[in-house]
């Protein structure tokens with residue numbers, strides 16, 4: 079099961095027969111040109127990968143190659159450049175499908191990102207299947223992009239948005255979740271990993287509970303895919319949305335995987351070129367998957383770049399990613415806990431490298447500015463999770479988040495700059 | 505730490521930590537809520553106005569050092585000022601924090617310490633939130649947003 083990978087792999091690394099997986103972080107760092115720069119005269123400690131991950135050279139090269147050599151439109155083109163671009167686009171879809179653990183390729187749709195994917199499901203599935211009194215169940219830790227689309231579709235259909243509780247440590251309260259399920263629950267939509275707290279949600283268990291009630295299970299995989307990888311079949315979910323830019327790939331591209339038997343029955347929600355079979359003024363018939371949900375010229379270079387990004391991650395392997403991250407989470411948690419006046423927000427047992435915290439006497443925004451001057455890139459604010467902020471009674475947090483290129487030096491630099499900020503505001 | 509001291513001058517650190525007029529004036533007769541949707545900072549400004557003159561003004565809320573210090577120094581400065589004086593000063597203050605004009609202590613007095621904000625475009629809204637809110641209150645609006 080995908081969501082238990084970090085613990086199994088790290089335990090496996092110490093105890094069982096699985097080979098020890100090491101991630102050569104210096105080699106990885108040399109693949110990321112952005113890491114070579116200095117910021118305000120300091121080494122760059124990039125601790126904002128949860129917002130956007132940096133891009134390896136292979137992704138940049140793939141995008142540049144598409145624009146340099148194949149800059150033509152895809153599909154229906156009989157000329158050479160168009161054929162080459164089409165082949166590359168469909169090869170990228172195959173890579174992404176494989177990355178997501180999909181048995182088939184056509185049920186992977188290219189989107190603009192996670193937000194776009196969730197909106198697609200909310201509109202094309204939700205609006206068609208929800209009626210007044212039905213319920214959509216989400217959790218208290220969701221990103222706005224897994225709240226607002228459901229709110230909108232609830233408003234249109236008369237369905238109700240129901241919120242499952244989160245514990246003080248930032249875990250999903252599974253018993254509370256179960257109590258919120260009812261025979262009216264038609265859709266369950268939760269994050270794989272919280273972008274604010276780093277919490278890993280027990281997706282397979284949630285999917286079982288949802289399915290037992292006959293609900294469809296949607297996953298916001300924006301943060302799950304880059305840290306844990308995705309295996310839609312092992313997770314047993316019905317939709318999984320992810321973003322390229324959090325996965326070391328380009329902006330403006332993402333993928334939505336859908337369970338084929340559900341996906342292929344859905345009517346398109348955007349009309350236009352590319353998604354039709356035949357058009358007349360009297361009647362239009364629609365193309366099948368995936369074209370049905372890809373109206374208009376797709377982000378071709380983006381999709382190809384996303385293909386390169388999943389190749390890059392697949393080569394490293396998520397066992398190595400998880401082991402590396404687990405060690406850094408342990409190191410970072412300890413280093414931050416040693417800072418007097420620091421209050422961590424989000425202390426789930428199963429979590430990825432996302433550290434949200436508050437400092438006594440230093441507002442997150444002031445901290446963000448001060449850290450930036452020391453080359454440390456973090457994020458300060460509500461992280462598009464205002465209901466979660468309210469749950470913890472804070473207006474904002476500072477958030478440092480890790481990527482595959484993160485090191486202990488990044489954390490040391492963070493801690494040093496936090497100390498400096500504290501001195502200034504003491 | 506010197507580069508940061510340009511932004512976080514002593515006056516700002518002091519007012520950020522110990523804001524003045526951090527309470528609502530008695531018998532206030534106009535007020536507005538200010539909200540910075542980018543960072544979630546929010547404050548409420550209340551004032552007692554007679555004719556054209558702000559007799560008393562105070563604020564409450566939560567924000568970063570820059571926005572708290574801006575509110576604190578603004579309320580200190582605004583007491584006894586007319587609406588047109590406040591409009592004029594806000595315009596000047598705005599040009600200074602956005603880097604369109606150099607901070608001149610003769611014109612700005614204590615408010616000149618916000619000159620360093622011009623180097624930090626992402627923080628301009630922190631410095632102007634309280635001013636927008638006071639302007640909204642005086643104009644009889646209920647809410648101000650920096651967006």
Ligand SMILES: Cc1ncc(COP(=O)(O)O)c(C=O)c1O
Nearest residue numbers: 191192193221223273298300321
């Ligand atoms: C958990 C989570 N969900 C959804 C999103 C939205 O992703 P995107 O902006 O790429 O559509 C993000 C990114 O901010 C996120 O962290």
